[in-house]
């Protein structure tokens with residue numbers, strides 16, 4: 001059996017990684033997302049910016065599958081995933097970070113990564129029939145993989161510490177590593193650097209760039225525009241539930257309406 005979690009679909013190598021078509025999400029008559037269409041190019045870091053309440057987090061939740069769309073379609077690798085639950089989107093390679101729930105604070109950093117991994121064989125009927133030796137081997141593979149990530153993210157020394165004792169930035173890194181345990185091809189990040197010490201922000205920035213260099217596609221919400229400028233290949237701007245612009249940060253700064261609506265004041 002393959003060591004990698006199985007994909008539900010083979011990889012398609014061309015076209016945008018993700019397409020949102022006319023996405024709407026209402027909350028009791030409130031149009032949090034009001035007809036957003038955008039394309040996320042593969043292998044790039046794409047930013048989503050806009051003032052507070054613009055609908056960015058709601059849009060990300062609709063893309064991730066944690067909130068159903070009121071209307072519209074999401075295509076991932078050319079396939080319609082609009083009605084798929086989050087875990088099936090993740091299985092296809094679309095993963096998001098979750099803030100660490102409080103109960104995970106009592107697990108070690110390493111354990112936090114292990115519980116994020118899909119397909120615990122010990123849980124399956126097959127794994128149960130094959131017995132402990134079988135799934136212990138699987139567990140060892142996951143531990144190796146988790147340790148590889150901890151090393152890459154400079155967290156090896158923390159593997160046996162409780163996650164709850166980590167700094168804000170280290171918790172953000174744990175969230176990202178947990179998502180990476182799912183072997184995503186596209187990662188959705190909602191303000192991954194908020195509440196993080198400036199020194200750690202630089203590290204996270206470096207890690208995101210290295211993930212992009214590996215070919216990972218990233219869509220991220222970020223409110224610090226200088227970070228967006230440094231990190232994002234292109235940017236979408238939302239205000240009041242609608243898309244009001246897109247382009248490089250430099251080109252957005254030259255657009256009067258966007259500057260007036262968001263970049264100043």
Ligand code: ADP
Nearest residue numbers: 027030032050051052053054055056057058059
């Ligand atoms: P952003 O992330 O851009 O700050 P949000 O997507 O969080 O914006 O929110 C967009 C709008 O939708 C806001 O006016 C917010 O109050 C509203 N909203 C978000 N989530 C809910 C919800 N679960 N129920 C009702 N209104 C919500």
Ligand code: MG
Nearest residue numbers: 056057058190
């Ligand atoms: Mg938000």
